[in-house]
Amino acid sequence: MLTKVYGSAVFGVKATTITIEVNVATGIGYHLVGLPDNAVRESSFRIAAALQNNAYKFPGKKIIVNMAPADLRKEGSAYDLSLSLGILAASGQIKADNISEYLIMGELSLDGSLQPIKGALPIAIKAKEEGFKGFILPKQNAKEAAIVSGIEVYGVENITEVINFFDKDEALERTIINTREEFYKNLDHPEHDFADVKGQESIKRCMEIAAAGGHNIILIGPPGAGKTMLAKRLPSILPPMTLHEALETTKIHSVVGRVKEHVGLMSQRPFRSPHHTISDVALVGGGAYPQPGEISLSHNGVLFLDELPEFKRGVLEVMRQPLEDREVTISRAKFTVTYPSSFMLVASMNPSPSGYFNDPDAPASSSPAEMQRYLSKISGPLLDRIDIHIEVTPVPFEKLSEERRGESSVEIRKRVTKARQFQTERFADSDSVHYNAQMSVRQIRKFCALDDASKALLKTAMERLNLSARAYDRILKVSRTIADLENSENIKGNHISEAIQYRSLDRDGWLG
Numbered sequence: 263m264l265t266k267v268y269g270s271a272v273f274g275v276k277a278t279t280i281t282i283e284v285n286v287a288t289g290i291g292y293h294l295v296g297l298p299d300n301a302v303r304e305s306s307f308r309i310a311a312a313l314q315n316n317a318y319k320f321p322g323k324k325i326i327v328n329m330a331p332a333d334l335r336k337e338g339s340a341y342d343l344s345l346s347l348g349i350l351a352a353s354g355q356i357k358a359d360n361i362s363e364y365l366i367m368g369e370l371s372l373d374g375s376l377q378p379i380k381g382a383l384p385i386a387i388k389a390k391e392e393g394f395k396g397f398i399l400p401k402q403n404a405k406e407a408a409i410v411s412g413i414e415v416y417g418v419e420n421i422t423e424v425i426n427f428f429d430k431d432e433a434l435e436r437t438i439i440n441t442r443e444e445f446y447k448n449l450d451h452p453e454h455d456f457a458d459v460k461g462q463e464s465i466k467r468c469m470e471i472a473a474a475g476g477h478n479i480i481l482i483g484p485p486g487a488g489k490t491m492l493a494k495r496l497p498s499i500l501p502p503m504t505l506h507e508a509l510e511t512t513k514i515h516s517v518v519g520r521v522k523e524h525v526g527l528m529s530q531r532p533f534r535s536p537h538h539t540i541s542d543v544a545l546v547g548g549g550a551y552p553q554p555g556e557i558s559l560s561h562n563g564v565l566f567l568d569e570l571p572e573f574k575r576g577v578l579e580v581m582r583q584p585l586e587d588r589e590v591t592i593s594r595a596k597f598t599v600t601y602p603s604s605f606m607l608v609a610s611m612n613p614s615p616s617g618y619f620n621d622p623d624a625p626a627s628s629s630p631a632e633m634q635r636y637l638s639k640i641s642g643p644l645l646d647r648i649d650i651h652i653e654v655t656p657v658p659f660e661k662l663s664e665e666r667r668g669e670s671s672v673e674i675r676k677r678v679t680k681a682r683q684f685q686t687e688r689f690a691d692s693d694s695v696h697y698n699a700q701m702s703v704r705q706i707r708k709f710c711a712l713d714d715a716s717k718a719l720l721k722t723a724m725e726r727l728n729l730s731a732r733a734y735d736r737i738l739k740v741s742r743t744i745a746d747l748e749n750s751e752n753i754k755g756n757h758i759s760e761a762i763q764y765r766s767l768d769r770d771g772w773l774g
Contacts, residue, residue: 265352268365269329269344270388271336272381274552274599275513277388279365281330282341284348289324296329299337308339309346311372316422321353337551340379343368343398346421347428356429363395366424374421378402380519383512386410398424404437405526406516409509411441439526442505453530454495457670461661462488468652468764470674473499474681475698475743478585478607478647480570482766483654489610492654493566496608497531498671500564501679507562510602514554514561532563538572542580552592552599557584560605570609571639578644581607585647588700607648611640637767642732649699649736651766681746698743703735710738716755723762737761 267282292306310320327345329336344366351358367385369377382403387410389397396414397407404417416434418424426432456466465481469492472479481489503511512528515521521528536545536556547555557565567573584590588604614633682697688709689695695705712720720737723729729737740761741753750757 263352263354265348265358266362267344267348267351268362268394269341269367270365270381270385271334272384272517273597274601275384275517275554277381277384278331278334279388279392280334280336280341282344282348283328283330284345284352285326285328286321286349286352286354287324287326290322292325292327294327294329296327296332297335298329299335301339302329302336302341305339305342305345305370308342308370308372309349312342312370312374312421313346313350315372316374316420316425318350318355318425321349321355323353325349325352335551338380339369339377340367340381342370343376343421343424346370347424350425351428356425358428361428364398365389365394365396366398368398368400368418370421375419376400376421378519381517382407383409383509383516383521386413386415387513389413398427398434405439406512406521408437408439409441409512409526441527454498455671456495456499456674457667459488459491459495459668460664461657462492462654463668465492465652465654466668466674468650469496470499470678471740471743471747471764472496472606472608472650473501473674474678474747475649475685475739476606476696477649477699477740477743478609479650479652480609480611480645480648480767481652481654482611482613484612484656487654487656489654490566490568493535493564493568493608493610494533495671496606497533497564499674499678500531500606501675501682503529503531503562511562514558514601518554518559520559532560533566534560534563535566535568538567538569540573540577542574542577545577546580546584546590546592546603547601548592550594552594554601555590557581557590557603557605558601561602563605565605565607567607567609570611571636575639575641579641582643582647609648613637613653645767646732649740650764652764653766677747680749681743684746684749698739698746701739701742706735706738710742710753712738712753712758716753716758719755719758720762723759727762727765729762729765733765737765740764 264285269280269282270277271280294303313320347366350356351361367379369379371377378400382399383406386397386407390410390413394413396416398416398418399407401417401419404415408415415437417437418434423434427434473496483489508527508529511532512521515528534556543549545555546557547553584603589600590603591598591600615636685697695701741757744757744760745753
């Protein structure tokens with residue numbers, strides 16, 4: 263007897279429907295074809311034990327299972343549930359006339375309980391597109407899949423529930439969530455708040471500018487100055503994610519199984535902080551069967567690289583193209599996948615190997631040659647893509663001991679969101695530019711026009727501070743953002759002078 267059951271495979275951030283054909287005939291043997299990997303091939307042992315422990319049996323006949331399309335590699339243990347139901351239906355142990363109306367996925371334990379799967383959200387989206395009536399999956403993933411409206415989502419805990427649903431018409435509990443309500447309820451409750459930061463008012467201002475214009479930023483300062491603390495709070499002042507951004511972000515995290523259990527839609531912007539020993543594949547994504555890397559998991563959020571010069575140079579260099587293109591494409595012989603990677607880069611570094619610079623009271627110091635060697639680990643092309651360089655100094659005791667709380671992230675976010683609205687209107691005619699940091703040279707000339715006084719100020723500063731040519735466009739972009747925060751249509755001299763302060767590494771003596 264032949265039975266067809268439907269599952270799904272995820273490639274990149276998109277799913278492909280897999281037809282699982284099970285034929286049970288006279289003879290002996292279990293044959294699984296259609297390019298299954300080891301995890302799929304091992305499913306027969308899990309299925310046999312799960313069926314036996316739930317009063318069913320693995321038929322002692324000739325079983326042929328084809329997973330179509332047969333030229334597409336199937337990987338992972340998420341096909342256990344669909345395979346087991348196909349075997350039960352094909353061997354006549356259960357009645358499953360309407361099984362083809364549902365997409366079924368889940369990993370089986372030996373007692374028949376179900377383990378969570380990866381990629382539930384893109385699979386649910388594909389199931390809706392292809393007209394399936396419902397999606398049956400482990401209960402842990404049900405909220406994630408229920409984000410998709412227009413398809414019935416059933417979260418189950420045990421294979422017996424699914425068998426009884428098809429064989430005995432016992433109802434399953436449908437998972438229903440209000441996507442908009444789920445999205446908006448956590449928007450104004452950031453985990454980390456700028457109100458907790460003592461002092462560092464100038465750095466907070468700098469972070470506000472970076473958030474308002476989407477500018478990449480690097481923080482330079484000695485140990486204990488608060489660089490990591492400030493970076494962790496940056497997502498809390500970024501504009502709230504739109505519903506589209508939240509779906510896109512949740513999709514990527516779903517593919518790698520990083521969506522928290524019983525959480526539907528991600529409402530907070532991601533913050534990723536990989537260790538400096540990370541490999542280039544782990545950072546940008548890849549592998550024999552490509553998975554998203556840290557830059558894609560940071561999509562619509564913040565990627566924080568602490569101690570930037572300690573990262574291997576090759577690892578940092580592979581970020582150059584994704585920083586420009588806002589996506590990363592991974593090619594293999596048989597297929598190509600593209601992951602979105604539109605993130606804000608926040609980096610921190612010590613000014614020297616010892617961590618201290620021009621401090622006579624420092625416990626250790628480095629020679630100029632050691633400093634130059636340390637700083638030169640960061641290439642010019644990478645620095646080209648970082649708009650703001652700011653020095654962070656330690657907070658004095660008087661500031662640390664103050665009882666007064668600083669301005670909250672919610673208040674700062676209001677100003678940032680207002681500035682972003684100006685930019686949305688400004689770039690309404692462009693599909694690829696959404697905020698100031700993404701401006702092309704042509705757009706800089708159009709939207710960052712200077713009056714004579716501002717031009718003279720910028721010319722003097724570049725000559726006296728010996729700023730490099732690459733600093734010129736960066737200063738104009740940052741000036742445009744400062745003007746937006748002040749609701750100013752034109753860039754003024756004070757905007758230029760403030761932006762000039764944020765190019766520390768371009769000054770003569772830092773990187774030569």
